[in-house]
Amino acid sequence: xxxxxxxxxxxxxxxxxxxxxxxxxxxxxxxxxxxxxxxxxxxxxxxxxxxxxxxxxxxxxxxxxxxxxxxxxxxxxxxxxxxxxxxxxxxxxxxxxxxxxxxxxxxxxxxxxxxxxxxxxxx
Ligand SMILES: [Zn+2]
Numbered sequence: 001x002x003x004x005x006x007x008x009x010x011x012x013x014x015x016x017x018x019x020x021x022x023x024x025x026x027x028x029x030x031x032x033x034x035x036x037x038x039x040x041x042x043x044x045x046x047x048x049x050x051x052x053x054x055x056x057x058x059x060x061x062x063x064x065x066x067x068x069x070x071x072x073x074x075x076x077x078x079x080x081x082x083x084x085x086x087x088x089x090x091x092x093x094x095x096x097x098x099x100x101x102x103x104x105x106x107x108x109x110x111x112x113x114x115x116x117x118x119x120x121x122x123x
Contacts, residue, residue, distance in 0.1 A: 010060035021052035054099025073109030073120050081113035
């Protein structure tokens with residue numbers, strides 16, 4: 001799967017989401033009030049932060065991992081041919097993680113010998 005992001009871009013997106021979520025809990029602007037007063041309120045805020053950041057972290061990590069492991073389509077799992085190529089279209093699918101919904105990109109490969117498509121990662 002070809003990555004459209006660098007590590008720096010992934011890092012920046014994760015940090016942006018994290019600081020945006022943190023600012024909703026502890027606004028840097030001192031004129032904005034802090035919400036909640038009990039430990040239960042703070043726990044709920046921590047959960048919201050987790051749910052805001054974990055999907056982004058998983059999405060970015062998956063993109064970087066796929067880019068590192070899938071430079072080519074590899075061998076066809078149906079006929080064993082190496083006459084394969086990565087298809088240009090990238091499909092997106094939404095999965096449910098413990099931290100919330102995660103959108104992962106998937107690039108299929110196709111075999112020129114048997115014309116079947118497959119996932120180069122085997123997923
Ligand atoms: Zn094949």
